[in-house]
Amino acid sequence: MANRIVVDPITRIEGHLRIEVEVKDGIITDAYSSSPMVRGLENVVKGRDPKDVWAFVQRACGVCTTVHALASVRAVEDSLGIEVPPNAEMVRNIMEGALYMHDHTVHFYHLHALDWVDVVNALKADPVETSRIAQSISNWPKSSPGYFSDIKKRITKFVESGQLGIFANGYWGHPQMKLPAEVNLLAVAHYLEALEWQKEIVKVHTIFGGKNPHPNYLVGGMACAINTESPGGLNAERLAYVGRLLEEGKQFIEQVYIPDLLAIASFYKDWGAIGKGFGNYMAYGDFPTNGYGDISSFKFQQGVILDRDLSKVYDVDHRNDDIAEFVNNSWYDDYAEGRDQGKHPWDGETNIKYSGPKPPYDQLDVSQKYSFIKTPRWKGKPMEVGPLARLLVGYARGNKEIQEAVNGALSHLDVPVDALFSTLGRTAARGIETQLVANWTMEFYDTLLQNIKNGDTRMANAAKRDPALWESESKGVGFTEAPRGALAHWIKIKDAKTENYQLVVPSTWNASPRDPLGQRSAYESTLLGTPVADPELPLEIIRTIHSFDPCIACAVHLYDEHGKHLSQVQNVSSCEI
Amino acid sequence: MATEKSVKETYYESIIKQGYSRRDFMKFATYIAAYMGLETSMIGQVAKSLENTFRIPVIWEHYQECTCCSESFIRSDHPIVSDIILDKISLDYTLTLMAASGYQAEAAKHATMEKYKGDYILCVEGSVPLGDDGNYCCIAGRSAKELLLEAAEGAKAIIAWGSCASNGCVQAAYPNPTDATPIHKIIKNKPIIRVPGCPPIGEVMAGIIVHLITFDRLPELDGLGRPKAFYSKRVHDSCYRRPYYDAGLFAETFDDQNAKDGYCLYKVGCRGPMTYNSCGTIKWNNGVSYPIQSGHGCIGCSEENFWDNGPFYERLTGLAGFGIESSADTIGKVAAGVVTGGLAVHAVAANISKRKELRSRTTRAKQNEKKLDS
Numbered sequence: 001m002a003n004r005i006v007v008d009p010i011t012r013i014e015g016h017l018r019i020e021v022e023v024k025d026g027i028i029t030d031a032y033s034s035s036p037m038v039r040g041l042e043n044v045v046k047g048r049d050p051k052d053v054w055a056f057v058q059r060a061c062g063v064c065t066t067v068h069a070l071a072s073v074r075a076v077e078d079s080l081g082i083e084v085p086p087n088a089e090m091v092r093n094i095m096e097g098a099l100y101m102h103d104h105t106v107h108f109y110h111l112h113a114l115d116w117v118d119v120v121n122a123l124k125a126d127p128v129e130t131s132r133i134a135q136s137i138s139n140w141p142k143s144s145p146g147y148f149s150d151i152k153k154r155i156t157k158f159v160e161s162g163q164l165g166i167f168a169n170g171y172w173g174h175p176q177m178k179l180p181a182e183v184n185l186l187a188v189a190h191y192l193e194a195l196e197w198q199k200e201i202v203k204v205h206t207i208f209g210g211k212n213p214h215p216n217y218l219v220g221g222m223a224c225a226i227n228t229e230s231p232g233g234l235n236a237e238r239l240a241y242v243g244r245l246l247e248e249g250k251q252f253i254e255q256v257y258i259p260d261l262l263a264i265a266s267f268y269k270d271w272g273a274i275g276k277g278f279g280n281y282m283a284y285g286d287f288p289t290n291g292y293g294d295i296s297s298f299k300f301q302q303g304v305i306l307d308r309d310l311s312k313v314y315d316v317d318h319r320n321d322d323i324a325e326f327v328n329n330s331w332y333d334d335y336a337e338g339r340d341q342g343k344h345p346w347d348g349e350t351n352i353k354y355s356g357p358k359p360p361y362d363q364l365d366v367s368q369k370y371s372f373i374k375t376p377r378w379k380g381k382p383m384e385v386g387p388l389a390r391l392l393v394g395y396a397r398g399n400k401e402i403q404e405a406v407n408g409a410l411s412h413l414d415v416p417v418d419a420l421f422s423t424l425g426r427t428a429a430r431g432i433e434t435q436l437v438a439n440w441t442m443e444f445y446d447t448l449l450q451n452i453k454n455g456d457t458r459m460a461n462a463a464k465r466d467p468a469l470w471e472s473e474s475k476g477v478g479f480t481e482a483p484r485g486a487l488a489h490w491i492k493i494k495d496a497k498t499e500n501y502q503l504v505v506p507s508t509w510n511a512s513p514r515d516p517l518g519q520r521s522a523y524e525s526t527l528l529g530t531p532v533a534d535p536e537l538p539l540e541i542i543r544t545i546h547s548f549d550p551c552i553a554c555a556v557h558l559y560d561e562h563g564k565h566l567s568q569v570q571n572v573s574s575c576e577i
Numbered sequence: 578m579a580t581e582k583s584v585k586e587t588y589y590e591s592i593i594k595q596g597y598s599r600r601d602f603m604k605f606a607t608y609i610a611a612y613m614g615l616e617t618s619m620i621g622q623v624a625k626s627l628e629n630t631f632r633i634p635v636i637w638e639h640y641q642e643c644t645c646c647s648e649s650f651i652r653s654d655h656p657i658v659s660d661i662i663l664d665k666i667s668l669d670y671t672l673t674l675m676a677a678s679g680y681q682a683e684a685a686k687h688a689t690m691e692k693y694k695g696d697y698i699l700c701v702e703g704s705v706p707l708g709d710d711g712n713y714c715c716i717a718g719r720s721a722k723e724l725l726l727e728a729a730e731g732a733k734a735i736i737a738w739g740s741c742a743s744n745g746c747v748q749a750a751y752p753n754p755t756d757a758t759p760i761h762k763i764i765k766n767k768p769i770i771r772v773p774g775c776p777p778i779g780e781v782m783a784g785i786i787v788h789l790i791t792f793d794r795l796p797e798l799d800g801l802g803r804p805k806a807f808y809s810k811r812v813h814d815s816c817y818r819r820p821y822y823d824a825g826l827f828a829e830t831f832d833d834q835n836a837k838d839g840y841c842l843y844k845v846g847c848r849g850p851m852t853y854n855s856c857g858t859i860k861w862n863n864g865v866s867y868p869i870q871s872g873h874g875c876i877g878c879s880e881e882n883f884w885d886n887g888p889f890y891e892r893l894t895g896l897a898g899f900g901i902e903s904s905a906d907t908i909g910k911v912a913a914g915v916v917t918g919g920l921a922v923h924a925v926a927a928n929i930s931k932r933k934e935l936r937s938r939t940t941r942a943k944q945n946e947k948k949l950d951s
Contacts, residue, residue: 009716011672011682014644016716036715039641039706040754044747049888055876056884059747062645062776114676154663163632163667168685170676195659199652199779203865210868211861212652213645213776216876218831223873225837232818232839233872241865352754354712359720372713460832465890542678 012111013550014063017511019523020364021541023532028541031520031527033511034364034371038331042350045501050076050493051219051465057489057503061551062213066099066205067482068503069217071489074292076219079476079493083291085458088221090448091208093287094242095215096480097441098204101249103483104387104434105201105257107549109187109194112427115543116264117179117187120172123156125185134186137263140255142193151189171539178267187264190256201249207238221460226452234459239449246445250438261431262412265424272419275544277526278519279308279421280381281389282509284316284488286481287440289447299440300481303393304378308421310396316378318477318488320344325504326375329513331355340516342377345490346475348502375512375521376504384522385485385509386548388420388429405432423526426547430483467496482506484549507551523548632664633790634689634697636728637671640714640721641748641757642703646739647673649776653783654863661783665790666698672716683717690731698789699732701725701742701760704749708756725763734789735769737761737802738782740878743771750884761802768795771802773854775878780859781807801881803853812849812867812875815857818842836872846890847874854879 009016016037022030041060045053054072061068070092077084084092127148134143158164171177179187202212208224209215216223227233285295285302295302303313316322324342327334333351335341343349355369364370377383394402409432410417419425464470472495479488485506492499510522520528523545530540589602637647651658662668668675670686677685689697703721706713711720729735737760740746748757761769772785785804788796796804813819821827821841828836828845836842843850849857852875856867868875874890877883886893 009672009679009682011675011678014673016639016714037641038713038755039748039757041747043752043754044750044884049890052887052889055889056747056750059643059645059775062643062648065645065648110674119676158663161632163634163669165662165667165669166671166675168669168675168677168688169681171681192659192663195651196657199654199657199862202652203862206862206865206871208871210866210871210873211856213648214878216868216871216873218873221832223831223836224871225832225839227837227839230838233837352713354709356712357718359711359715359718359723361715361718363718457837458832462830462832465830537681538679 012114012546014061015507015551017507017550018364019527019541019545020366021527021538023535026531026533026535028527028530028532031524032364032366032370033373033513033521033523035373035511036356036371038352038372040350040352042348042501042503043352045498048498049467049496050079050491050498053491053498053501054217054219057501058214058217060503060505063551064099064103064482064484065213066095066209066215066217067480067487068489068505069215070096071478071480071482071487071503072491073217073219074478074480075476075489075491076478076493077476078292078478079474079491080219080464080470081474082220082461082464083293084221084461085456087226087448087451087456087459088461089288089291090444090451091222091224091459092217093289093444094246094441094448095205095208096287097437097444098201098246098249100434100437100483101253101441102198102201103549104430105194105253106198107430107483108257108261108427109191111549112546113187113191113264114170115539115546116177116268117191118172118174118177118184119155119167119170119188120159121177121179121181122184122188123152123159123181125152125181127152127185130182130185130189133182133263138255138259140259142189148185148189151192152185155188171537174537174539175533176539179264180267183263183267187260190260193256194252197252201245201252204242204245207234207242218460220462220465221458223460225459226457228452228457239452243445246438246441250442253434253438258431258435261428262409265413265428268424269413269415269419271424271543272415272422274530274540275423275426275526275547276421276529277384277522278382279306280378280383281305281392282316282378282383282385282486283390283393284318284479284481284486285393286479287437287444289444300390301394301397301399303397304383305389305392305396306381310392313393313396318479318490322379323488323504324377324380325502325508326377326515327369328375328516329369329371330374331369331372332374345488345502345504346477346492346500348490348500350502369513371513373508373512374504375515376508377515377519380515380517382515382519382521382525383486383509384526385506386426386429387433387483387485388426389485390481391429391433392420401436405436423544423547430549470496473499484551485509505551507548510548511550523550632667633733634667634669634693635671635700635786636669636686636689636697636732637673637700637702638724638728639672639716640701640703640705640725640741641755642739642741644673644702645776646702646741646782647671649779650738650782652779652862654780656783656787658783661786666786669697679717686728690728694731696733697731698734698736698786699728700736700738702738704741704745704757704759705763706748706755707758707763708754713755722763725760729764729767732767734795735760735764735767736785737769737771739777740773740775740883743773743802744881746775747884750882768798769802770795770798770804773803773808773879773881777879778807778855778859778861780863781855807855807859808853808879810853810855810858812852812854812857812869815855816849816869817857818869831872842869842872842874844892845874846876846888846892848877848880848883848886848889848893849875851893852877852880852883 018034020032054069058069128145130148131145205212205215225233282304285298287299290297326342331354333353475492490502512521669689705721711722714721737743826840860867
């Protein structure tokens with residue numbers, strides 16, 4: 001029967017995104033990625049004081065809540081030639097490290113796990129066996145049969161209440177759910193523990209930045225002045241608090257997140273061959289240890305890998321025309337130079353012009369412009385960015401620490417290197433790098449303490465806060481590795497005001513529509529070839545899309561080869577299972 | 578599907594089902610009462626209300642937003658969010674956390690809107706773009722405005738989370754490219770609890786939910802629709818650096834010796850004097866710190882138009898109507914809330930103690946202000 005199904009929106013992501021997919025014989029043959037929401041932040045910051053812009057653009061995302069502020073202050077500092085004190089660099093690194101620890105763990109448990117974990121099936125688990133499994137993979141103390149028995153009891157009562165809340169209508173009992181009941185129970189227990197844990201690690205942001213989400217940043221350094229002899233500044237108590245939070249965060253990652261990731265992944269090794277994509281990867285590099293200007297000191301290295309060839313890594317340059325954004329398929333006015341021309345972000349434009357279907361609508365016309373996301377390219381090529389890209393670039397550049405971590409995970413799971421280029425690889429890479437970043441963050445913390453011990457208490461370089469000291473015109477770029485991938489902001493400053501401002505974010509790279517050559521971006525590319533067991537419950541699509549940790553909520557449309565509408569989807573309520 | 582019986586399950590039943598005793602339940606009620614700042618004589622009332630209430634369904638919409646409000650909500654320490662979503666409410670729709678996607682997600686929302694018509698709470702995160710006929714934010718192929726009006730129709734109470742839903746926030750800053758609009762300008766016939774902040778404090782968000790389900794009525798609101806419990810004081814009035822302000826001791830720039838000594842941040846742009854919020858009292862992330870304590874001035878994120886009241890690092894002198902010692906009475910004209918849909922707005926006398934001390938402080942502060950401006 002020729003049908004079409006609408007699955008709209010995909011949840012457990014940030015923002016709004018829509019993907020339309022064609023299916024033939026149970027296999028995805030084409031895909032279109034679209035974001036149907038726009039705010040126009042790039043236009044809002046025009047004319048503003050460059051020192052203020054970090055706060056505006058920070059609101060691009062409240063999940064990865066520090067990264068846009070960091071990219072922005074770096075862009076302004078780069079533009080004005082401001083170097084930040086070493087303590088500020090370390091505090092920024094520690095905050096970013098804490099974000100990785102928070103964001104990746106929350107992604108695994110709260111945004112991704114329910115694609116692999118069957119909550120309702122956990123009710124069938126034997127808590128004694130769950131306890132045995134838990135103790136065989138980790139030293140985490142909450143692992144007694146009584147503990148898991150209590151969790152099971154709590155979930156059972158919850159389900160029996162008939163009010164299933166966030167678990168209503170999930171994909172429970174789907175044939176692609178492969179975990180034993182006991183592992184499902186383990187994962188559900190840790191879902192709840194992680195929900196409680198995540199509010200702790202972010203306190204690192206609160207101490208340095210005053211709040212989370214959206215801690216405060218500062219052009220020239222950080223605002224949290226150091227004073228070991230005063231209640232008014234960062235003193236021994238505040239610093240010890242950070243130390244404890246980082247230590248406990250690291251423990252949770254090592255004893256809960258990583259063992260769970262490996263345990264769950266071992267049941268889904270077939271996903272090491274699904275979601276491959278085009279095989280180009282890009283990282284900007286991050287975590288400077290000797291200043292933003294010295295990229296050789298970065299913990300994550302920069303580079304581009306083409307066609308999965310790890311024998312060659314190309315350098316990224318943000319300042320020449322290697323990076324360009326296109327709007328040929330995006331709801332903006334075409335550039336004066338022509339619809340198929342790209343623009344370097346310093347000269348980028350954001351002239352919103354919607355030309356899609358009028359709501360309410362069932363489907364997009366993908367032969368026309370079909371998204372609010374622009375299409376960035378590196379030397380004309382689409383790039384995948386994110387944890388996998390970072391690890392591959394480090395791996396290919398011979399970074400021993402990264403090679404050991406990656407090889408260790410591969411041998412634990414007993415899968416080949418090729419399995420990295422996949423949905424499973426993306427999800428595993430996120431965990432592997434979380435562990436690396438947790439270790440590095442402790443190093444940054446030790447460096448900060450050592451600096452202070454050595455008598456350096458500088459936290460901000462206020463020398464150039466007065467615009468009278470600025471050139472009349474300047475431009476800069478601030479790049480970082482957000483948890484979701486390579487992120488950069490480009491600014492032009494004129495007469496002490498923001499003349500132009502452009503953000504090219506990780507999901508712009510991954511989720512964009514086709515470029516003028518018809519090349520697909522990462523989401524569209526990685527969905528090709530994915531099997532869909534039950535088109536009415538397209539769990540497989542969500543798995544691959546979630547493996548990117550999108551910053552944009554999705555709506556997924558499925559077409560069969562005739563583009564016809566599938567019959568109404570059954571409302572599968574988990575309390576009937 | 579939920580049965581009629583299960584719909585009526587109360588907190589008391591839910592807690593007893595979980596293996597807790599009546600005694601545990603009373604401890605919980607006591608805790609809630611203490612949390613709400615109530616007299617011990619009211620514990621009985623709290624317990625009674627918990628015994629007789631089923632888990633209220635919540636529909637949480639996401640429009641033009643950055644999800645910082647959802648993130649802040651899950652940061653709540655008391656109650657913790659797993660207890661809220663498992664035991665206190667039934668969070669039936671939220672794009673951020675729910676397992677179901679697509680059709681299944683929308684179906685869950687519609688099931689709740691039908692089954693619990695008049696009984697569910699609608700939470701809105703994000704502004705609604707009215708520009709270009711609503712084309713700037715669509716979910717499931719439908720415009721945010723259409724979705725909002727539909728969900729508001731059967732809601733018992735509506736909460737505008739954060740500055741986006743309350744005031745439009747960053748996308749509504751000049752030139753407001755998409756005509757981003759706060760929800761009270763779209764929904765006119767229902768009371769809306771406005772909870773501004775970018776984001777609001779997690780414990781404030783949880784506290785408002787707890788208030789609604791515990792007392793089955795709106796918290797007392799000020800003239801701007803904000804709960805007085807959390808928005809009746811200026812950050813400046815509860816700031817631990819206030820004595821430095823009164824003494825005329827200010828950080829002149831970031832990281833100078835005065836900043837290191839924790840002096841007042843007014844001269845580097847702090848908006849504490851014109852910002853109504855709980856940052857100085859409840860603080861952030863279970864009381865760990867707040868922006869001023871961590872050395873950065875308040876940017877006024879819970880105030881209307883705060884994005885256009887910049888630059889952030891310049892002391893506000895010329896802003897009309899905001900003399901530094903303007904009182905809550907002149908800035909936030911307090912009016913009675915609206916009574917509809919079974920929700921009673923109750924009145925609590927404001928605690929205006931130490932009037933005399935405040936007056937003398939004000940006099941000193943005004944003198945300081947004059948010195949600054951001269």
